[in-house]
Structures are given as C-alpha cells and as structure tokens.
Amino acid sequence: MFGQVERRQQSHAAELDPYGGEAARRLAWAARFVKGKLRSFEREFLARLQGPEPEPPLPLLLNELGLGGRPGEGHVELLLRPGLDAARHRERANALGRILAATGVSPRAGIRATSWLLQAFSALNQRIPGRLSQRKLLLDVVSRRLETDVALREEGAESLRLEVDAAVRELFGALPALQRRVELLDTTIAATGRLPFVVCCAAYVRTADGGCELEAESHAHRLWRESRARQQPGAEDATGDEDATGEEQSPANAMTRAWSSGQLELADAAELARLRVSGIRAHAALSVPDVAGRPPLLLTLYGRLPGQFATATMRGCLDNVRLALGRELRRVHDGDTVPAVAADRRALWRQRLFGGGLRMHMQPIVHLNSATCTKVEALARLQLDDGELLAPAQFLPILGHLELDRLFVDGLHQALAALHHWEAQGILLELSYNLPPSTLRNPDCVAWISSALQRHRLAPARLTLELLEHEAYADEDELRRNAAQLHTLGVRLALDDLGSGYSSLLRLRNLPFDLVKIDQSLVRGIAHDNRRSVPLVAGLVELARRLGVEVAIEGLETQILLEFAAYLHADYAQGYAIARPMPASRIPGWTQGWRMPPLSGISPFALHDAAD
Numbered sequence: 001m002f003g004q005v006e007r008r009q010q011s012h013a014a015e016l017d018p019y020g021g022e023a024a025r026r027l028a029w030a031a032r033f034v035k036g037k038l039r040s041f042e043r044e045f046l047a048r049l050q051g052p053e054p055e056p057p058l059p060l061l062l063n064e065l066g067l068g069g070r071p072g073e074g075h076v077e078l079l080l081r082p083g084l085d086a087a088r089h090r091e092r093a094n095a096l097g098r099i100l101a102a103t104g105v106s107p108r109a110g111i112r113a114t115s116w117l118l119q120a121f122s123a124l125n126q127r128i129p130g131r132l133s134q135r136k137l138l139l140d141v142v143s144r145r146l147e148t149d150v151a152l153r154e155e156g157a158e159s160l161r162l163e164v165d166a167a168v169r170e171l172f173g174a175l176p177a178l179q180r181r182v183e184l185l186d187t188t189i190a191a192t193g194r195l196p197f198v199v200c201c202a203a204y205v206r207t208a209d210g211g212c213e214l215e216a217e218s219h220a221h222r223l224w225r226e227s228r229a230r231q232q233p234g235a236e237d238a239t240g241d242e243d244a245t246g247e248e249q250s251p252a253n254a255m256t257r258a259w260s261s262g263q264l265e266l267a268d269a270a271e272l273a274r275l276r277v278s279g280i281r282a283h284a285a286l287s288v289p290d291v292a293g294r295p296p297l298l299l300t301l302y303g304r305l306p307g308q309f310a311t312a313t314m315r316g317c318l319d320n321v322r323l324a325l326g327r328e329l330r331r332v333h334d335g336d337t338v339p340a341v342a343a344d345r346r347a348l349w350r351q352r353l354f355g356g357g358l359r360m361h362m363q364p365i366v367h368l369n370s371a372t373c374t375k376v377e378a379l380a381r382l383q384l385d386d387g388e389l390l391a392p393a394q395f396l397p398i399l400g401h402l403e404l405d406r407l408f409v410d411g412l413h414q415a416l417a418a419l420h421h422w423e424a425q426g427i428l429l430e431l432s433y434n435l436p437p438s439t440l441r442n443p444d445c446v447a448w449i450s451s452a453l454q455r456h457r458l459a460p461a462r463l464t465l466e467l468l469e470h471e472a473y474a475d476e477d478e479l480r481r482n483a484a485q486l487h488t489l490g491v492r493l494a495l496d497d498l499g500s501g502y503s504s505l506l507r508l509r510n511l512p513f514d515l516v517k518i519d520q521s522l523v524r525g526i527a528h529d530n531r532r533s534v535p536l537v538a539g540l541v542e543l544a545r546r547l548g549v550e551v552a553i554e555g556l557e558t559q560i561l562l563e564f565a566a567y568l569h570a571d572y573a574q575g576y577a578i579a580r581p582m583p584a585s586r587i588p589g590w591t592q593g594w595r596m597p598p599l600s601g602i603s604p605f606a607l608h609d610a611a612d
Contacts, residue, residue, distance in 0.1 A: 016137075018144040019086050026138045027082040033128045034080060034121075041120060042074035048113035049105055076117065079145050093149050097156025102197050104311040110153055114146050160196055164317050167195055171321065175328045179438065182346075183400045184332065185216040188299070188325050193218040195317070197304045199280055200224055202343070204298040205290075206259070212298070214343040221302075222343070224278065258285035258298055264318055266309055275302070284309035286318050289326040297329070346398045349382060353395065354406060357383045360414040361581040364590065365432060365552065365574045368566050371596035375464070377432040377574065378415035379581050380407065401438040408439045409448050416456040416463075418584040425588055432494065435465040441478060446485045453491075460490030464515060468496050480510055487512045494552070498540055508547060515571075516544045520555030523575075534564075541568045559597060566599045 017023060078084060078092055100110060125139050171191040178184050185203050192201045200221035204212045217225075257265040267275070267283035275283060282303035287296045299321070301309065308314060341349070358380060365375035382390040399407060412433060419431050439445055453460055465486065483493060494515040495507060508516070522537050537553070544551045553565040556575030565573045579590060 016140055016144060018141050018148065019084060019089070022137075023141040024082040026134070026141055027080060029130075029134075030125075030128055030138050031080075031082065034124065037120075037124055038074070038077050038080070041117060042076045044120070045076050045113050045117050046074075048116055049100065049109060050103075079149060080142065084145075089145070089148065090152050090155075093152030094156035094159065097153030098160040098196065099305060100153065101157035101160045101313070102308045102311065103305050104307050107154055107157065111150060114150050118143060118146050161313055163196055164313055167191055168317050168320050172324055175324055176331075178328070179332055180397065180400065181329065181332055182216070182398050184325060184328050185297075186400060188321065189216050189218050192299065192301055192321060193220065195301075195314075197308055199302045199304055201299065201301045204255070204300065206296075212255070212259075215297070215341065216346075217343045222347075224302075228278070254283055254285040255298060255300060258287045259296070262287045262289075262296060264309075264315065264322070272306075279304065281306045282308045282310075284314075284318065286322055288322050288329070290329050297325075299325075341398050349384075349390070349395050349398060350403065352384060353382050354403075354410070357385075358407070358410055358414065359383050359389070360411055360418065360584060362415075362418070362584050362587050363574060363581040364579045364587070364594070365572050366578050366596065368570060368573055373429070373591055373594065375430040375432050375572065376587060377466075377581075378411060378418075380411050401436075404436045405439050405442055408436060409452070412449070412452050413455070415584075416452055416458055418587070419458060419462065420456045421584075422588060427588055427591055429587075429591075430462045430464065432464045432466055434496065435467055437468065437479075440467065440482050445482065446489060449486065449491060450489055461492060464492040464494050466494040466496040466517065467511075483511050498544075508543075508549070513549055515550040515552060516540075517552045517554055517574075518570075523553060523555040523561060537564075538568055541570055545569075562597070563599055 075092070075096060078089075097110075121142050122139055125135050125142075128135055128138070171188065174187050174191070175184060178187060189201055189203060192198060200218045200223075202217035202221045203215050205215050207213050253271050254265045254267040264287075265285045267285075271283060272281060275281075280302045282305060284301045284303075286299040286301070288299055290297050299318075301318075303309060309318070359382070360378045361381050362376040362378055364373045365377060366372065367374045380392050380396075382395045384390065396404075415431055415433055419429060422429060435445075449463070449465075450460075453463065467483075486493060492514040493512060494517055495511070495513045496517050497519040498508075498516045507513075518537055518540055522533050522540075541551050541553075550571040551568075552572035552574060553568075553570045554574040556562050556565055556573050556577045558577055561575070562573060562577045579594065582590065
C-alpha cells in the first residue's frame with residue numbers, strides 16, 4: 001500500500017505544473033513561514049552570483065533596464081510568488097541571464113547559487129508545520145521552478161551571445177561595400193552602439209599637437225556630452241578646447257593607455273567612479289590601426305553594466321571590430337590625404353550644407369576653335385555662417401553616399417537654374433557637372449536628372465556629366481547600364497581625369513563617352529619640366545580623337561599651357577589661365593568682357609624647351 005502511495009505521489013509530481021493552481025495554493029500556504037527568510041535568501045543568492053557587495057545589485061539593474069518586478073521585489077521573492085506565471089518567469093529569468101552573461105558571471109556560478117537556494121529552502125521546508133506530503137509537494141514546486149529558472153537564464157545568456165555575434169557579422173558584411181572613411185566610421189559607431197547594454201560610443205583621432213579630437217559619435221554620445229557640458233561648463237580637453245566629456249582627458253585613463261598600448265584598455269575604478277554619476281558603469285577604449293603614416297583611431301564605448309567589456313564575448317567582439325575597421329580604413333585609404341574633421345564641426349557643416357549654405361561656383365570652359373566660352377563647370381562650395389567658403393576637398397569627405405546623392409541633386413538644380421537665368425539674358429551656355437559613382441549606382445539617378453532638366457526647361461544635350469576615371473566601380477555592368485540610360489536621355493557623358501589610373505582604356509571602350517578630360521596632374525607635369533608628360537598628354541589626345549571623342553584639357557594655369565592645348569588641337573580648355581571659378585552671378589559680366597589671348601601655334605616641344 002505504501003508503495004502505491006509513493007508511486008502516485010511521484011506520478012503527481014511529474015505532472016505538476018509549477019505555475020498552476022495547486023502550486024499557487026502550496027506557495028500561498030507556506031508564504032507566512034517563508035516571508036521572514038526572503039531577505040537573507042536573496043542576499044546570499046546574489047552574493048553567490050555577484051560577490052558579497054555587488055555594485056549595483058541585480059534588482060537595481062533589472063529595474064533600471066525596465067525589467068524589474070514589483071517595487072523592491074528580488075529574484076528569490078519572484079520565484080516564490082504564488083501568482084507567478086510562465087511568461088513572466090521567462091521574461092525575468094532571460095533578462096537576468098543576459099545580465100549575468102554580460103557581466104561575466106559563469107553558468108557554473110549560477111548553478112551553484114541555485115543549488116544553494118534549493119538546499120536552503122529544503123532545510124526551511126523541514127520546519128514548516130504540515131503533513132509530509134504537503135511539504136514534499138511544496139519542495140517539488142520550488143525545485144521545478146528553480147530548474148526552469150536555470151534553463152531560462154542560460155537561454156537568456158545564449159541570446160546575448162547570439163546577438164553580439166549577429167551584430168559583428170552584420171558589420172563585417174556592411175563595411176566592405178563602403179567607399180568612404182566617414183561611412184566606415186559612422187557604420188561602425190552605429191553597429192557598436194547597438195551592442196547589448198552599450199550606452200554610447202565615439203571615435204577619436206590624434207591631433208598634431210598630441211591631443212585628441214572627436215571624429216565620429218553616436219547620437220547618444222552627443223547628448224551625453226551636451227549634458228555634461230551643461231553640468232561642467234569649464235571642462236577642457238587635452239587640446240585646450242572645451243569638451244563636454246572631460247573623462248577622455250584624465251591622466252592615465254583608458255583612452256590614454258589605449259593610445260600607448262595599441263590594444264583594448266578598460267577604465268579603472270577611479271575613472272568609473274567619476275562616470276557613475278551619468279549611469280555609466282563600464283568604459284572601454286580600443287585602438288584601431290589606421291592608414292600608414294596616420295596615428296591610430298580610437299573607439300570608445302560606454303556601458304550600463306559593470307565589467308561588461310571584460311568578458312570573453314565582448315573582448316572577442318571588439319577585437320573583431322578592431323581588425324575589420326582597420327582593414328577597411330586601409331582599403332579606402334582616403335585618410336592619409338584628408339584630415340579628420342571633428343564631429344561637432346562635421347555636424348555643423350552638414351547642417352549648413354543642406355540648410356542654405358550650398359553655393360555653386362562656375363568655371364568657364366573655352367572652345368578652342370571658336371575661341372569662345374561655350375560651357376561652365378559647376379563646382380560646389382560650402383558657405384559658412386561667417387561667410388567663409390569651403391572647397392569640396394574640405395567637406396566632401398564628411399559626407400556619406402546618401403548625403404552625396406542629396407548634394408548632387410541640390411547642386412544640379414542650382415546650376416540648371418543659373419543656366420536658365422543666363423539664357424533669359426541672351427547667354428546660351430552648356431553645363432558640366434560631376435556625377436559621383438555612388439550616385440550613378442542609385443536606381444533613381446536617371447529620374448532625378450530627367451526631372452531637374454524638365455523643371456528648368458533645358459535640353460538634355462546641354463548637360464554633360466563627368467564621371468571620375470580614378471574611382472573604382474564594384475560593378476562595371478551596372479555602370480554600363482546606367483550610363484546607357486543617361487545617354488538615351490540625351491545627356492552627354494565625360495570621363496574626368498583621364499590618365500589618373502583604374503582601367504581607363506576599358507572604360508573608354510565600353511562606355512558611351514562623348515568627351516574626355518585630361519588629368520590635371522599630367523598637365524602640371526609639363527609645367528614642372530617633366531619631359532615624359534608632353535608625349536603622354538599628346539598620346540591621350542590622339543587616342544581620344546581616334547575614338548571619336550572630344551577632348552578637354554584642364555589645369556591650364558599659364559599662357560604656355562594654353563598654347564600647348566591649342567597646338568594639340570584639343571577641343572576645350574579650362575584653367576586659371578582662362579578664369580578661376582566664380583559665383584554664378586558674375587558669369588554674364590565675365591563672358592561680355594573676356595577675350596581669348598593670341599595663340600602662337602608653336603610646337604609643344606618648343607614650348608617645353610622655352611620653359612627651361
């Protein structure tokens with residue numbers, strides 16, 4: 001008989017729902033006996049998980065992250081709550097598992113803490129009044145909930161690891177498709193800013209005087225800097241400029257050590273104590289190798305959880321980010337010629353560029369046979385609030401592909417409006433305008449151009465779009481298709497900077513160019529007594545002529561170079577010897593007053609000898 005009773009009890013325990021009505025009744029019955037022990041159970045359980053004096057304790061972290069239960073309710077109290085349901089348990093245990101994994105608590109430590117809790121409750125259960133079967137059923141309920149809790153915590157920990165791995169894979173997939181330094185930094189900052197429990201992140205570069213300058217940052221980092229600037233208006237960074245963070249400049253901090261070591265460095269206790277007032281409990285600085293000859297880049301990350309950047313998962317993640325970003329920075333290698341622009345200045349320039357600061361200056365292009373100006377090239381300038389004008393080399397590197405698209409469209413409308421305005425004054429000119437390769441790849445590019453021409457009532461043949469010859473294109477077939485669509489529209493195409501590299505002969509063969517522009521560096525070679533430049537330029541002009549393509553020579557800064565272009569029978573000439581770029585409003589007056597200087601027609605070799 002006793003064997004039958006025991007078997008029925010075992011069968012009943014196997015079918016027991018730890019969240020069902022019977023489980024709730026047993027826990028409610030035992031609550032008055034357990035209540036006095038909950039605080040000590042919670043304290044010891046957390047100590048076995050986090051250490052004897054955790055800072056901050058897990059309940060506080062859960063509440064800060066919006067995952068806490070009732071006010072002041074600990075995890076042990078939640079587990080023993082009669083009304084706990086499976087969904088709430090999963091949510092809370094998953095969250096706890098993610099936090100434990102993020103702060104470096106091992107699964108084994110979690111199992112040991114749970115085993116201790118079961119033993120402690122079992123000892124207490126022996127002293128609860130009631131029948132043996134009641135106490136056994138109560139212990140079965142608690143045991144089942146604790147077993148489930150361990151599994152759910154590990155489920156949460158695994159979800160954190162998978163989330164970190166997915167973020168790294170996504171970044172690895174995105175970076176190789178980018179062609180600009182600014183996009184590499186912005187994409188990396190966005191990806192690292194989405195890592196679990198990361199508050200904000202930023203990228204710094206070394207300045208010439210040994211200080212550091214903020215080059216890119218997440219939106220949250222900017223808000224944090226602005227908040228700290230209001231709280232500490234006198235804080236200054238190592239460069240002597242006001243800086244809202246203050247922490248980056250403390251002596252021997254994580255950033256300073258990372259600059260020196262070239263590795264991942266974590267903030268020490270003193271630094272974290274200063275940051276804690278902002279709700280930040282972890283700080284990592286990561287040195288990223290940049291282009292040869294340029295100081296390394298520094299990524300900084302700030303986190304909500306103590307020790308979150310010290311775990312093996314995050315160290316591996318950040319090391320992969322470091323290697324991937326360094327490799328891609330070397331691939332785009334525009335950082336060795338373009339100085340870094342501070343994040344605040346970059347934000348100001350972007351706002352100004354698309355907020356009324358774009359100015360299109362025009363440089364005349366002369367048709368050599370007729371000795372008249374028949375074209376202008378539209379060149380973007382950024383006018384700051386104080387009137388200063390920035391050249392494209394200064395502000396184009398701060399723009400990503402989407403911003404380059406917008407700049408192209410805005411500038412095209414300005415330039416076409418100027419052509420229409422001049423036509424009303426009896427001045428009929430054509431327009432030459434640079435088309436970024438990334439914009440050409442945009443499927444809406446042809447529609448943008450067609451719409452702009454229709455809006456300003458201009459014939460497509462009056463627009464020549466210049467494609468940079470030295471830009472690498474990921475898909476030549478795509479380039480050919482899009483270029484053909486523009487040609488069908490009636491727009492003329494020019495190959496800019498012919499002779500500067502990258503498969504120019506193949507492009508001349510494969511794409512429907514109407515005009516080529518000889519690279520300025522070759523023309524400068526003639527001016528600087530480079531004897532190979534003369535036959536090289538002459539050969540390029542002859543090649544274009546045999547292909548039935550018109551030729552423009554730019555960079556003509558002196559009369560002797562203008563003579564050289566005329567001798568080679570180039571179709572068009574452009575450069576300071578004719579005119580510098582000027583505001584569109586000055587073009588009518590310039591065209592009325594300009595006259596082509598007399599050209600001698602002597603040979604380029606005689607010109608070359610005369611320069612000696």
